[in-house]
Amino acid sequence: MSAAREVRADFDRASIVVYQAYPDAIADVAVEQQKFGPPFSVGRMTWIKPSFLWLMHRSNWGSKSGQERTLAVRIKRSAWEEALSLAVLTSYEPKVHGTQQAWREAFESAPVIVQWDPERTLRGAGLPHDSIQVGLSRAVIQRFVDDWTVSITDLTPLVRKLRKHLDDGRADQATRLLPKEAVYPVPPEPARRLGM
Template sequence: MNHSVRANFNKNSIVIYQAFRPQIALPALQEQKFVAPFSFERMTWIKPSFLWLMARSGWGRKNNQHILGIRISREGWEKALQQGILTTPQPQIYGSYDNWQQKFSKAKVHIQWDPERNIFGKKSNLRSIQVGLSRFIIREYVDDWIYEIIDYTPLTKKIYTLLQKGYTDKAKRLLPPEKPYPLCTKRHRNLFPKDAFS
């Protein structure tokens, strides 16, 4: 499988997606930052793939979740990538299993690649990135990286309704735009599997 980061981004920012129960999502939308009961003591996963989150959250229908688009600074995103350690050992990157385990246990950021999904939730031959932010970096994410938090729940419901009615083309036209995110081979080569840049 090929690995690539596809995202909605511009010169200064990138949009990542998260799904939360109303108790967390609604205060976050009001305050434009995450506040209690959002947990600063456990890992939170951010994802630039809208469709991957749709597959995971059942289009927000699981636990009545709200779909949030969080626009963060590219500087913060890059910092997360550079500090990330893969969730599975890669001998070509880490050498021995013990070396990987040592790095992983101390990592502030976890990097995981999962099969990308299409609009129907089926897996594709592409891999999509997830970035796990540990409690050692979440405060920085919340306080320094976030530009705005957008409620994608109404759009999500509209797209899902169109799909249920068989209007696939109309649904696809409403999907948030995503394009390949530029990765610097030299800067990122130790963070991704060997074929990440293929």
């Protein structure tokens, strides 16, 4: 039995926040223009994640090379749901795809791919429910940049403060500062496609 799959996110009626980690050159342009621009590449896949702690685990609290800056990218909920409705899982699941052949064909032409990984605690330990990562291919990245993005906020100062609290053994203070996330109501059809 696999872990429970849930999308937990910071969202409101119109939008949802996804997190990304970038080097200064990309983050500076994105924050200043409130839109991704060169050196951000629309020619390669970009991953968006609604789980703040999963990204912290991945970027080692902004200390990995090229992932020093943490951005909160607020996108339209309609765009998020469209992305999920176009998504194909990164690995074959009989209940979702039927045959391996059907999955392979769908995956090769998928504009969006989804991977599930264990959600993380503040200290990086795995939790019993999975967190979603959504990979946007070249087919949709331009729309992500031009139409989907509502705002871009630099959370790097917050990440540094959280990391200092953790280093100083003040996990309770760090927990209070975390972005609020709640279970997101994924519509039935995308939920089925994503093996939820």
